Amino acid sequence: MEPILQADAQAVIDSFANEDVYLHLETTNGAYATHFDESFFSVGAYIRNAFLQYELGKIVGTGPFRVGLKLSIGWVYAEGLTHYEVDEKGRLLMAGLDPAGKLAVALQISKTPFE
């Protein structure tokens, strides 16, 4: 993955619009957050292979970026995205990595199911 280039990422997001896609969305602060700091309120969410279509997708901000996908009957969004790549399977992988290189959020879009 490389630091996100907004216009380039926007073009890839556009290319998936109005198509059946599989989506991976994840946020995490790690399974040990409360072990190391008992006052820490640990949260996370994960969805893998949500099957959907979006009519409009936008990447917004000055970095870290926010990505929102408008569905016919709902929304998907993620914030804190810093890095991306289109992998060898043509999937758009976006992640928010903290300065230490730990993933805090991921949003990925694919035409085929994620393994």
Place this chain on the structure above:
Amino acid sequence: MTFEKERQVLVIFPHPDDEAFGVSGTIASHVNNGTPVTYACLTLGEMGRNLGNPPFATRESLPKIRMQELRDAAAALGIQDLRMLGLRDKTIEFEDDEKLADLMYSLIQEINPSLVISFYPGYSVHPDHEATGRAVVSAVGRIPKNVRPKLHCVAFSNNCVDELGEADIRYNVQSVEKQKVAAIMAHRSQTQYMVAAWGDKLETQDPELLAWIHNERFWTYQWPDEKKA
């Protein structure tokens, strides 16, 4: 404590690298002692957060990297029988408990170990550790007492010593330090920053680091009907 000679050891953990920090010296010691060791690893650590910045992996490439690291670590320890059970990181506790225990039970029946090593349920912090420990305890508990393998558990929750007492099994694994360090380093994606933070402490024999590497501890699982008074 010296290592009791075991007939067969079965190590069951959910993540590649769970075996490295607190158990790899014990594994290497059993292997060097001529005891066959099977390591069953439930997941490929797909949800690992360390991707690097700049990143060396993606969410999708990480499992492949960690699979190779697991193989490298097993090789460093001389583990001949490495099983990858194909479950997914962070989902173990959401599996059907009975089916998971069945899976552990069939593994134990097949391997027929004299010693099982896993996590101590209630005292092992990560939900996958807890669920794995629960399934292993449930499976071992199905075996009649007189033929039950020993069950040594890893615990590291903040309250583990308060509630379980001091670990009853303690090994010094200094004699296999090199193998243990090699296993830790094999899990590069997980340990490279930690190893980098060691600096030259390994070469200069920093007492704190060496104590951390050399000492491994386990709690013999306390079955409810055998609880100490």
